[in-house]
Amino acid sequence: MAITANQASAKQADDINAAPTRLFSLDALRGFDMFWIMGGEEIFHGMAKATGSPFWGAIANQFTHPDWNGFHLYDLIFPLFLFMAGVSTPFSVGRELEKGKTRRQLLLRVIKRAFILVLLGLVVNNGIKIMPIAEIRFPSVLGRIGIAYMFANIIYLYSKERWQMLWFCFFIIGYWLLLKFTSAPGFPIGDLTMKGNFASYVDRSILPGRLYLGIHDPEGLFSTIPAISTGILGILTGILLKKGDITQMRKVATMAVAGVIFLVLAQIWNLDFPINKNLWTSSFVLHVGGLSLLLMALFYYIIDVKGYKKWSFYFRVIGMNSILIYVSGHFIKWDYTTEGFFGWIGQLVGDPYNIVVMAICYVMVKWLFLYYLYTKKTFLRV
Structure with missing residues (x-):
């Protein structure tokens, strides 16, 4: 028994x-x-x-976006990616700090990355062509990730963990107060409709070009404010995961408990400030933050704690070139490629399941492309 206890103690110390x-x-x-x-x-x-x-219709509906208020699982994809960009910060920017890089050097790198993401977002939105400014859509998914990532990383570089928590609260509470006590001209105070809310009004007033929905853009500039909190939450999670004085199981438990608390708080806040991806409301930040924490806890527990890595290889191939596959559709005609290689399979299967088979083939073609890049150790780093 003494030997077993010592071995367990040594394992815990290593952990x-x-x-x-x-x-x-x-x-x-x-x-x-x-x-x-x-x-x-x-x-x-x-x-x-x-x-x-x-x-299947109910499941498929979860892979659409609600028209305005509400939440579908598809709404999680964007904020989860931003959350993960934050998680990586202590392992990338933090490591460079430990190696002796100055905050100024890293600040310039963070700003450069944000600038590149904004440019890539413009390409994804508008393609590579000259057009009148009035026809250009400036807000984008990558642009929001870049701007929110930049501000979250600046906060990480120049503040301690406790202050990062305060900044997280400041952005979501401040955004809530701004939208509760303002509105577009001619609308009642606190109006949260697409046309009447203050965030959309600000975007219509200051952003050049066109908005995605004419009077509103789901990746607008003003609603990027609470998105900074999503990035900060990821950074705080990354700090937790990087700590060497906490056991792995305690990290899992902390993320899981925090995730559940966030989900409960989101539902309470939802009664006054609806969960809304279009406005990236504060309740939305807590809701997707809770789900992100639970997913991170699950994946971390299975892969990094228990060591079951092989099953995740398929996803890791995608994850290591995530930006590349996101923008690739503007340079590669994936539909044409899929039809060229596997169109015969769809014809062989026939209606109605040929659309399912071709959807699977479409994903497979993209994955094989990423796998080839993976074997060549070719990754798009921004």
């Missing part, structure tokens, strides 16, 4: 002292997130169309 240098779970979760954007959701839409089943 505490060994701060991770890379999270396999983070690559896998990023790949899991991007899987749905690269075509995974179309498999379920195809099943719904092919079967006409209410069951």
Whole structure:
């Protein structure tokens, strides 16, 4: 018994002292997130169309966005990616600090990365062509990630953990107060409709070009304010995961408990400030933050704690080139490629399940492309 106890004690000490240098779970979760954007959701839409089943229809509906208030699982993809960008910060920016890089050097790198993401967002939105400014859509998914990532990282570089928590609260509470006590001209105070809310009004007033919905843009500038908190939450999670004086199981428990608390608080706040991805409301930040924490806890527990890594290889291949596959559709005609290689399979299967088979083939073609890059150790780093 004494030997067993000593061995267990030594294992626990190793678990505490060994701060991770890379999270396999983070690559896998990023790949899991991007899987749905690269075509995974179309498999379920195809099943719904092919079967006409209410069951598959309900699942497929979760891979759409609500018109305004409310939440579907598809709404999690974007904030989860931003959350994970934050998680990686202590392992990338933090490591460079430990190596002796100055905050100024890292600040310039963070700003450069944000600038590149904004430019890539413009390309994704508008393609590579000259057009009148009035026709350009400036807000974008990558642009929001870049701006929110930049401000969250500046806070990380120049403040301690406690202050980062305060900044997290400041952005979501401040945003709530701003929208509760303001509105677009001609609308009642606190109006949260698409046309009447203050955030959309500010975007209409100051942003050049066109907005995605004419009077509103879901990636608008003003609603990027609470998105900074999503990035900060990821950073705080990364700090927790990097700590060497806490056991892995305690990290899992902390993330899981925090995730549940966030979900409860989100539902309470939802009564006054509806969960709304379009406005990235504060209740939305807590809701998707809670789900992100629970997913991170699950993936971390299975992959990094228990050591079950092989099953996640499929997702890690995607996760290590996530930005590349996101922008690739503007340079590669994936539909044409899929039809060229596997169109015969769709014809062989025939209606109605050919749409499901072709959706699977579409994802497979993209994955094989990423796998080839993976074997060549070719990754797009921003």
